[in-house]
Amino acid sequence: MTKFHVKLYSKAVESRKLSQIQRDFEKKSHRKLDVCVEYCYHLIVNEPDFIDTNWSKLSTLLSHSPFEKSVWRESNLNSKSGKVIEICPRTAVKTATCTNILNVFDSADIRNVEKIERGIRYLVPNNVDENDFFELAADKMTEVIYSTDTNFDNESHSIENVFIIDVLASKQNLLEANEKLGLALDQDDLDFYYDFFVNKVKKNPTDVELFDLAQSDSEHSRHWFFRGEIWIDECKREQSLMGSIRDTLKHSNENSLIAFHDNSSSIRGFERVWRLRPSDPTTVSSMNAFCSSSHLIYSAETHNFPTAVCPFQGATTGTGGRIRDIHATGRGAYEIAGTVGYSFGNLNIPGLDLPWEDRSFLYPTSISEPAKIAIEASNGASDYGNKFGEPVICGFARSFGLKLENGERCEYLKPIMFSGGIGAIDEDEVKKEPCTVGQKVVKIGGPVYRIGVGGGAASSVSVQGNRENQLDFAAVQRGDAEMGCKLHRVVRACAERNDGNPLTSIHDQGAGGNGNVIKELVEGCGVTVQSDAFQLGDESISLRELWTAEYQENDAALVDPSLLEALQAISEREKCHVSVVGDVVEEQRVKLVGKSGEVAVDLDTRQLGEREKKCFKLKTVPRILKKLELPKNLTVREAVGRVLKLPTVASKRYLTCKVDRSVTGLVAQQQCVGPLHTPLADVAVVALSHFDTVSF
Incomplete structure (x- = not known):
């Protein structure tokens, strides 16, 4: 069967990623990067007039918003004003994006599509090196730079x-x-x-x-x-x-049901818990009230090494792995809510000089710097939890880096990315x-x-x-x-x-x-x-x-x-x-x-x-610590200002304002409290069932 490689272009929504690329480029090259972007969809189809036949559906489904058609048959980037670098998944890979789009196409009765992959096209100045840009903008394990003659039809890998x-x-x-x-x-x-x-x-x-x-x-x-x-x-x-x-x-007074031999631990819960269950989970069916004994699960893990190397992906997969730990307990269990925590070194924020931070500290090339970890790791954990539908209801953030009296450097060089979760398991699924x-x-x-x-x-x-x-x-x-x-x-x-x-x-x-x-x-x-x-x-x-x-x-x-x-x-x-x-x-x-x-x-x-x-x-190893000596001219206002600027104490809005905090209907108290949801709560509370007022 003849295969056809066709392209469609659309408006790109990559503001966060693009901003990070520009910051990294400026930090590395000491000059600003002017860049325009667009998406490019590469489709492998089995009919020559596929685009014409399905244009109305394609332009609706591939647009960023149903109220703004933003799909084109030709690129909107003017290659005369610079050069275009297109970064896409490797041709041998069938990505998760491809699978999800094909599922949508199937539901919309769009046929004869074998594969669809989305790349990002960047219009950059001519003096930007392709390889240097690729290092900043791409995932080296899964992406490559596409040339104009990239062949999707070549099945020999x-x-x-x-x-x-x-x-x-x-x-x-x-x-x-x-x-x-x-x-x-x-x-x-x-x-x-x-x-x-x-x-x-x-x-x-x-x-x-x-x-x-x-x-x-x-x-x-x-x-x-x-x-x-x-x-x-x-x-x-x-x-x-x-x-x-x-x-x-x-x-434990025989309170522990699962410990040291499964994906999570479990303690004894409640004898009668009412839940809604589908009468037939293989198809559309009525939901029935079901009563059974239900026990409590807690699981936690740290994803420290991956978060050090790739903060966003490391934290994302730390959250995802812990979620799977819960549902793989016994013969199958249920997630309810999660908690996260981050420990990283000195942030060294440009323009914000803090007296305890030592800007001479160097970091290995394979380890990300603390500021990048604080931003991208928290983004990654929030991104996964939000997309999955598990609320993050509490957590912590710690920052520490100090050179001790004996010259030893003490810092969260390899960060801690903590992910914990609470869930429930039915009595007959425990073992x-x-x-x-x-x-x-x-x-x-x-x-x-x-x-x-x-x-x-x-x-x-x-x-x-x-x-x-x-x-x-x-x-x-x-x-x-x-x-x-x-x-x-x-x-x-x-x-x-x-x-x-x-x-x-x-x-x-x-x-x-x-x-x-x-x-x-x-x-x-x-x-x-x-x-x-x-x-x-x-x-x-x-x-x-x-x-x-x-x-x-x-x-x-x-x-x-x-x-x-x-x-x-x-x-x-x-x-x-x-x-x-x-x-x-x-x-x-x-x-x-x-x-x-x-x-x-x-x-x-x-x-x-x-x-x-x-x-x-x-x-x-005896640790030589120096007594705290405050500067003689330090005022109370200045001291309070320093304390409030310490990331451990400072505002956590960069964490709480981007996470799912109440989805599921089981969250009784989440991260923030008060009529304006401004102060952080010191406890998070969830219910075991929509029918119960008992919380844990």
Whole structure:
């Protein structure tokens, strides 16, 4: 079938992004940037007169506002007054934007469209370097500069082949792979895996297997420090930090239902809670009042490393990951509200000199500066929560950076991006069922992208900013709140289904991607995973990336085969893809088979076993602190002014005035109080049900 590549242009609404590009350009080049922008839609269609046939619908749907038609067949940018730089998704990628637009087109009865991608065209002065501009304006992992002859019809994409690391020949090959692939293995890890492959399984690992194990065994995933043996000043601590935390359960009076073994924790809630439920979640149906025991969920995580590298995307995906942690608790749960927090260094705002800030502080090239983190991280978390529909009802912000008396620099260099959430779970969904032979292993949610590759290892290195920028950038996920909401609705519909929940166990896909989450699901059994069963958002993705990329908005689940059709009916209604990638088998072996039949992963999970605890020897470093000495001429007015300018104390309107604070109808008290909603509240309160006056 003949394919046609056509273009449409429209008014761009990129004021925030454009302003940031201009600020970054001015900071880097010390000159102002005059720039005009427009969107360009690239459509791959199957009929030559597609635009003429569907012009009325296209001009309405692609305009920014239904009241202002702003779609053109020719570009409005005058290339004679400068040069046009067009930044678009890589041609191998089918983006979330494409998927969402095609869904809208389908509803509007617009047919014969295979693909639509939106790029941004920038008209800049002729003396602006394309590569420098790309660094400021684009996402290097997912976008490229389009030339005038960019070919969308070329379906041949370069795919990296699986390769063998010859560990049997030399340990040096393992060391080189550790460096090249960015595995962040320490000496204990290297010794363990060398012994494992040479002496236990007596085979050379593939790059996919080694990458998989590095993510699964990273500090991020295994918490070696918390579980390890700790010595302080040559005195051994009685128990691990995790042991001390677990000891708190002894005093819970059996109030704790889930702790240390699921995506979130849960405490006992209320015996009778009335909720509205659909009578049939696979279609339009009546809503019925339903009463059951309902328990409380709390989940929290920090997304510090990704937020340091890409503040907006890091905070976005931190919020999205925590939301999925809640709904993947037990066999399916419900989100209610969220909280966020940010700790960053000195802001060094131009034109605002504060006496405690040291402007000589330097930041690694792979770490964003505090002001950028404060602005973009809060924008990212708010953006995801607003689009998803989860209200942020409380939080905190801290700023600190100081050079101590001994010359030591003490600062939130790697920021803290905290995301917490509260939710509810029904009594009969609290416990995941163990895996049994014959269950289907499914993936639910967004397609596979080459993003979030190696996040477990990247966030586990002891010194941030000492890796290649490209490795760090590849490890950061990209958020898609709309797909996150679709996934949430599928999980919720399964949990609310009157005729049984199709999900017997569910896990949010986190660091390590499919390799980590699928191994967790089939623990005690095994599975052979077919790579061609996955929905790909990027046709050029390698098996290593498919198996280990986090790529966001995705869960893995075990499904009762007799209820698979019910799950597929729900997902079809919600326009959320379900991929059946394997069947649970008795042999405790995890395999990944490529499209051509090559075995990229073949691991006997019993042979891996439990590793010995790592030993950490720490020393107390005396901290020399200087007594507070106030300037003799400091007035009370000046002192109060300084306190009020400290970001920790200063106005939080830059946080509270852009977040969803009351959606859901369950928020009893949100971030702000008073008739004018000006002061911050010191507590947030939500209800468990629309029928109850009991709050928690």
